[in-house]
Amino acid sequence: MTQVHCTRAQTAVLQLLRQQREPISAQALYTLIKQQQRIGLATVYRALDALKRMGRVQHRVTLTGETLYNAVEQDRHYMTCLDCGQSFPLNTCPLKGLASSLQHSSSFTIYYHTLEFFGLCEPCSVQGG
Ligand SMILES: [Zn+2]
Ligand SMILES: [Zn+2]
Incomplete structure (x- = not known):
């Protein structure tokens, strides 16, 4: 860098x-x-x-x-509820290995990545039935 x-x-x-x-x-x-x-x-x-x-x-x-x-450096990913809009952080980054192998195999300089999951949180999925 x-x-x-x-x-x-x-x-x-x-x-x-x-x-x-x-x-x-x-x-x-x-x-x-x-x-x-x-x-x-x-x-x-x-x-x-x-x-x-x-x-x-x-x-x-x-x-x-x-x-x-x-x-x-605070790489955080979330599961976001489409109903109430709340975001729940994941405690790991599932892309760490992929990011570093891409960095080694291509000449592209990777600064960061994004990843987010969308769906329904537990209270919302109970309410919605
Ligand atoms: Zn919700
Ligand atoms: Zn990540």
Whole structure:
């Protein structure tokens, strides 16, 4: 990975994302980062975008269309209920082996991957009958 110098905003965004236990929205990130430094929402978005292209940050779009960001090293996958919209994290990454074998066998530089399962959670599947 090429070492690119991060701006102050990018460093702050990345640090905050690494501290989160769950992926968060740009808006929520902005609220947190504002407590540390004077920054505009547009700067937060620009920093997130730049970090994404550097392979440091990835995002996931929820069923309601909200974009959530997390640091790439926090590789998390979810089972999402189509009825109530709740997401349940998997405790492992089933793609780790595939990702590293792809990385070895092709010249494509892989930064991150996404995987999500959709269906019904237990309470919703009981209700729906
Ligand atoms: Zn549900
Ligand atoms: Zn994974």
